Amino acid sequence: MTETTQPARPPVWPMYRSLVGIGVLCAVLIVLVFDGTRPIIARNRAEALERAVFTVLPDATRRVTFALVDERRFEPVTNGSGSLLHAGFDADDRLVGVAVEAGGMGYADTISLLYGYSPAAETIVGMQVLTSKETPGLGDKIQTDEDFLANFAALDVKLDETGTTLRHRIETVKQGTKSEPWQIDGITGATISSEAIGDILAASSAYWVPLIRRRLEDLETGGIDAAP
Amino acid sequence: MPEPGKTLDIDTSPHLKSGASVDIIMRNVVVALLPISVFAIYLFGLAALVTLIAATLSCVLTEHLLCRANDKPSTVGDWSVVVTGVIYGLTLPPGLPVWMVIVGGVTGVGLGKFLFGGLGYNAFNPALIGRAFLQAAFPVAMTSWYAPLAADRFVTLPSSTLTLPFATPVYDVLTGPTPLAALKFDGDVTATGDLLLGLTSGSTGETGAVLILAGGLYLIARNMMNWRIPAAILLTVFVLSWIFHRIDPGSYPDPVFMLFAGGLMLGAVFMATDMVASPMTGLGCALYGLLIGALVVVIRLWGGMPEGVMYAILLANAFSPHIDNLIRPRVYGTQRRESP
Amino acid sequence: MPLPDLPPTTPTDEFVKGLWRENPVFVQVLGMCPVLAVSNSAVNALAMGLATTFVMLMSNLLVSSLRNFIPKQVRIASYILIIATFVTIVDYVIAAISLELYNALGAFISLIVVNCLILGRAEAFASKHGIGMAALDALGMGIGFTVALLCLGGVREILGSGSLFGVALFPEAFQPWVVMILPGGGFFTLAGWLLLINYLKERREAASVMLQETPE
Structure with a gap:
């Protein structure tokens, strides 16, 4: 060579x-x-999102996604990224609730979840964990424990007189000691994970609930505009 | 084998031996562990007795059978595996299902000791390997504790002990949190008197701090244990937690609590001192103890788990060969410094 | 300059060797990252095995058919390009088939691209053999890889979740061994399989030595 x-x-x-x-x-x-x-893929993602939204907003039959524009108002979008809200409407095109994505640190890794907020009742009406890597058998009870999930059927997030802050911040308490409507009954043995859910919800609701209440008409009219 | 006294033994130095062979040391360790085991049975009754017996038997049988399967003479006679078994049993929660005790014992001796080559080659403390495996495999069962001094503890076994193999244990009595868990999750501080006397819930043998210290002193007095390791661990934990307690007494517990709560005493005296898995030099042992103590404080104060002694010791075991590599004794007769 | 083709062997041999004698996981111990990471359930293991097999088959086919076209100075770059293409395709296809599976496999689909097994087969085999042989080699290795992954995934799912392919195997009271679906369980299970297979191989070799030594 x-x-x-x-x-x-x-x-x-x-x-x-x-x-x-x-x-x-x-x-x-x-x-x-x-x-x-x-x-x-787009259809799969939309279906997965829709399923999650309808889980946390049990009365909803239709979903419209809104984006927060200029940190002040909401505009309907077909697909987008950033701060998104999913408004759920019932068969009569009435706004039944808003599904919000939130995330934060759990015990093992970040937890992301979707929760439904009902402006009429001023409560959280549903919560679903989207991704979590909590310890199987212990921390993952936040997804499986029925008593724990029952907390989120009605969780008080009323605003105070100023309309900018929550009257009571959501908090997780020891299992069996829930006494107020804004408290989450924790899970013994999964203290850190259940407290993480409470903290994520508290932080997210403190930010979003005042915004949603102030611009509720954006969401309501958006629904009618988008209706066929 | 020639009869002693009748032949001339030709051997290399040293010619004067103390006579402390492996089995004599190990038998002494068992003696030192006996009072702790008796106290554990007094506290937790039949549950502790069954746990200790199952733990010891599973470790001894595993070693024996593995030796037989490999056509080697059984090394059970050197008592080291008995020590492993008893210590392993003392670290388990009383009322742990017997089948889980056996799984951990087989794993600890088989994986932690035998696969490495048996006594003298195990990089990690086999008892802790078994416990760590159980902690990872069955986190719920490993953190379910019975309250001590239950009225019927000598007549009935808790339902969880006799769980069928591979079944989830059912706990009939509401369990009590350990002092560390009570502090971490609920912010309750246990009374120091109860801690000193060991009248708290916890692993089978981790509560009787006074008896553990007495056993350690007995071994140190007979020169069968390196006093530097427990001394360095306890001192480090005390000093570090004292500093943090001074900075913020509200969120950090006081140093006495840190010393006597949880498995620190048992770990420092009987597990960190594992002769094979700890460093060889005095300075190395001090460094090793310092590492364990610091890790314990870090895990307890900022970790997700209430207790960190087991992981601290296992991590330090991994460091111990490197510590030996770093600190080498000067070979006798050589220069103190490299001559220029 | 193209490498000279190696002397041909029997097609059956090329196919079978990946299943047992040169099994990529149990004998060559290649591609350990996906083996340990996604073998926590049988479904994940099967999906990862099939995805890897597909990428290996396609890249072996393309590398083999282009083997006289690629100069050896740029062969690694070309192979990586080819493999990355098929990995990207698999990534899209899995996302289209099932988002749930896609999320479960996570970053490990993209990481097929750095699976040394695939590059190894392209470099060591496909670049020196014809298309047919390369395809057989990829299929054998891929099936061997998939079976090995299933061996791990099966054990880990049975012990760690008490189910196989998502079907519960035991009564309600079964206590799952959580460690088995955690990363540590992957190492334990792999070690157990390697132990068993080496034990079997050793026994077989001892038996064949015995046969040779004892005259008829």
């Missing part, structure tokens, strides 16, 4: 040819598959 005695000039043209050729081939393949699967 020539290489052993004297380094041969690397074959530049075949190198270009093969890399560019393979690159183009791969790009075409990826684009084709991407184009073919995109609508299916």
